[in-house]
Amino acid sequence: MGEGIKPFEFRQCTGIIKSTGMKARNLLELRDMIAKISDDSLFHHTCQYFLKGHILEYTNDFAQWAGESLEERALAEHLSNVDSYEFGEIDDLRLELLRVINGYVSVFPEPREAISGNEFYFNEAVTFIFSAGVRARNLAEFLIALKYIDSSSIYYHFYEARVRLGDGTDDFSRWVEEALRKRELAERIRAIDLFIYSLEGIRERIIKVIEEELRDEMEFRGGE
Amino acid sequence: MINQYAGIAPKGDLLLLRKLSEKLAGRSFLHINSTRSGGGVAEILNRMIPFLKGIGIDARWEVIEGDSKFFDITKKIHNALQGNPEKITPEMWGYHFETNRRYAERLGLQADALFIHDPQPFPLVEFRKNGKWIWRCHIDLSNPQKDVCDYLTKYCRKYDSAIFSVARFARALGTDEFIIPPSIDPLSEKNRELTDQEVSGVLARFNLPADRPAILQVSRFDRFKDPVGLINAFRMVRKYNDSILIIAGSPATDDPEGEMVLNEVKEFAAGDPDIYILLLPPFSDRDINALQRAATVVLQKSLKEGFGLTVSEAMWKGKPVIGGAVGGIPLQIIHGVTGFLVHSIEGAAFRIRQVLNNPELARGMGERGREYVRTNFLITKQIRDYLAVWYSLENKGRGILEL
Numbered sequence: 332m333g334e335g336i337k338p339f340e341f342r343q344c345t346g347i348i349k350s351t352g353m354k355a356r357n358l359l360e361l362r363d364m365i366a367k368i369s370d371d372s373l374f375h376h377t378c379q380y381f382l383k384g385h386i387l388e389y390t391n392d393f394a395q396w397a398g399e400s401l402e403e404r405a406l407a408e409h410l411s412n413v414d415s416y417e418f419g420e421i422d423d424l425r426l427e428l429l430r431v432i433n434g435y436v437s438v439f440p441e442p443r444e445a446i447s448g449n450e451f452y453f454n455e456a457v458t459f460i461f462s463a464g465v466r467a468r469n470l471a472e473f474l475i476a477l478k479y480i481d482s483s484s485i486y487y488h489f490y491e492a493r494v495r496l497g498d499g500t501d502d503f504s505r506w507v508e509e510a511l512r513k514r515e516l517a518e519r520i521r522a523i524d525l526f527i528y529s530l531e532g533i534r535e536r537i538i539k540v541i542e543e544e545l546r547d548e549m550e551f552r553g554g555e
Numbered sequence: 556m557i558n559q560y561a562g563i564a565p566k567g568d569l570l571l572l573r574k575l576s577e578k579l580a581g582r583s584f585l586h587i588n589s590t591r592s593g594g595g596v597a598e599i600l601n602r603m604i605p606f607l608k609g610i611g612i613d614a615r616w617e618v619i620e621g622d623s624k625f626f627d628i629t630k631k632i633h634n635a636l637q638g639n640p641e642k643i644t645p646e647m648w649g650y651h652f653e654t655n656r657r658y659a660e661r662l663g664l665q666a667d668a669l670f671i672h673d674p675q676p677f678p679l680v681e682f683r684k685n686g687k688w689i690w691r692c693h694i695d696l697s698n699p700q701k702d703v704c705d706y707l708t709k710y711c712r713k714y715d716s717a718i719f720s721v722a723r724f725a726r727a728l729g730t731d732e733f734i735i736p737p738s739i740d741p742l743s744e745k746n747r748e749l750t751d752q753e754v755s756g757v758l759a760r761f762n763l764p765a766d767r768p769a770i771l772q773v774s775r776f777d778r779f780k781d782p783v784g785l786i787n788a789f790r791m792v793r794k795y796n797d798s799i800l801i802i803a804g805s806p807a808t809d810d811p812e813g814e815m816v817l818n819e820v821k822e823f824a825a826g827d828p829d830i831y832i833l834l835l836p837p838f839s840d841r842d843i844n845a846l847q848r849a850a851t852v853v854l855q856k857s858l859k860e861g862f863g864l865t866v867s868e869a870m871w872k873g874k875p876v877i878g879g880a881v882g883g884i885p886l887q888i889i890h891g892v893t894g895f896l897v898h899s900i901e902g903a904a905f906r907i908r909q910v911l912n913n914p915e916l917a918r919g920m921g922e923r924g925r926e927y928v929r930t931n932f933l934i935t936k937q938i939r940d941y942l943a944v945w946y947s948l949e950n951k952g953r954g955i956l957e958l
Binding site for chain 1 (some may be wrong): 566943953955956
């Protein structure tokens with residue numbers, strides 16, 4: 332292994348937060364704002380949610396706010412179940428969020444106000460992408476790199492890639508499948524639930540499946 | 556310079572800092588505020604300017620040294636922007652502008668990027684020449700007095716961008732607005748590791764007992780820091796826990812109310828041998844460091860707060876911190892995780908008792924708090940973000956920038 336394999340180039344990304352100046356005080360205002368805010372803002376509060384690295388209870392900023400500030404925990408659960416990476420167009424994600432909120436409002440129409448200072452503030456990000464200066468030419472090098480690269484690399488390759496590649500896959504499993512021709516391993520990486528873990532949790536899980544793969548390879552070779 | 560922070564700051568921050576410094580090397584970066592000592596802004600600039608120079612950026616720091624009339628006016632502007640009712644007359648606005656006009660001639664406003672800190676030097680933008688102009692707001696602007704805020708908006712439109720510490724402070728001021736929290740420098744005299752001897756030496760010098768739990772608040776003598784409320788909370792705690800209260804603060808040259816508030820606090824605490832009020836001279840960084848390390852629990856019981864760097868400082872030292880749920884404090888304290896947020900004097904007293912009586916809880920909060928500061932509030936991240944704003948303004952309109 333090594334000769335002729337396209338190396339994996341680790342990149343990382345980070346953002347600086349920009350305010351849109353818009354805020355919502357209750358659920359109806361949140362809904363109306365979601366209908367009209369920029370694609371960048373919607374992306375920031377959903378897909379980029381995981382870049383924060385915070386270990387929060389829900390899976391996007393809207394769900395977090397509904398649960399924490401409005402104490403609408405059922406709605407927070409519904410919103411957390413929206414897979415923000417499965418939509419080809421950001422407007423489709425927007426429609427799904429609106430569908431969920433409208434469904435909830437039809438059952439519980441009384442808007443609850445957030446206390447002053449706890450309103451939802453719509454932001455967006457300017458994103459910086461740059462090389463991490465780390466390259467892996469085989470699975471063992473890839474494993475070592477995974478153990479020490481910055482967590483924003485995990486975000487860039489495992490989360491953001493789903494939007495960038497447009498086919499619901501990620502950079503890690505794609506490289507494992509295309510460059511290393513390890514389809515089963517690729518599928519195991521792809522199957523990790525990206526909404527359940529923090530970036531560090533994702534790192535641990537990918538490391539675990541690769542270590543299992545390498546151990547199996549070594550044992551297989553040892554038995555030859 | 557960057558290498559000094561390896562192993563302390565997150566690797567990703569240092570890498571981006573390197574990339575941005577390569578892009579901006581040799582360019583000029585001017586910061587202007589209104590005091591060289593006292594308060595968080597001067598403290599950050601004292602550390603940031605040498606850092607910027609160390610990474611190849613031609614950084615400069617200038618100060619508007621106005622007279623007492625100027626600072627009386629700007630204190631009123633400051634208070635009004637933080638929600639206190641104040642009357643700013645046209646004559647006062649005129650004096651404010653005129654002081655800025657005089658300094659505009661003196662300071663030399665030529666730079667590739669200019670950061671204007673807080674409202675005191677705000678009108679300098681009227682005299683802008685070249686470069687990107689960025690207003691750095693360090694105060695709590697969530698509920699400002701309208702007429703004063705309108706005045707602010709008039710100037711703000713002339714800036715290329717504004718930066719706020721917390722999203723809720725940002726307002727539609729007619730320019731691009733970024734959110735960047737302030738930071739602490741882990742290598743500064745204020746935050747570096749101290750030996751036990753250094754800590755006990757400072758306690759001895761101030762005649763502070765080392766045999767009882769110490770509750771500490773470090774802040775300017777300012778009513779927004781609620782020193783009187785803090786003393787009331789301490790008096791509630793003492794019914795249950797034998798402890799001492801230390802209130803320590805330095806004067807700031809741009810805060811004319813400090814002395815008056817200090818006298819009020821002294822009067823309120825008079826005759827209580829367990830309350831220690833320390834007026835520290837400027838640059839008492841090592842003493843503050845030692846006091847924070849000696850404390851059992853640290854308070855920041857503010858009623859209004861831009862950010863409250865003392866919260867991050869204490870968290871960095873592994874202390875449980877109890878803060879008012881205002882301004883930028885909730886950004887640092889995750890309630891029940893890295894400390895406690897409180898809404899009242901009674902709340903402060905209750906949480907102090909909880910922490911004093913549960914060392915395990917205090918230790919866990921302290922550990923999580925330190926890690927939270929490491930990833931979010933170190934100077935390396937703030938400089939990284941400042942350079943990122945500057946670079947993004949030079950590449951305006953692009954939401955994704957590849958370096």
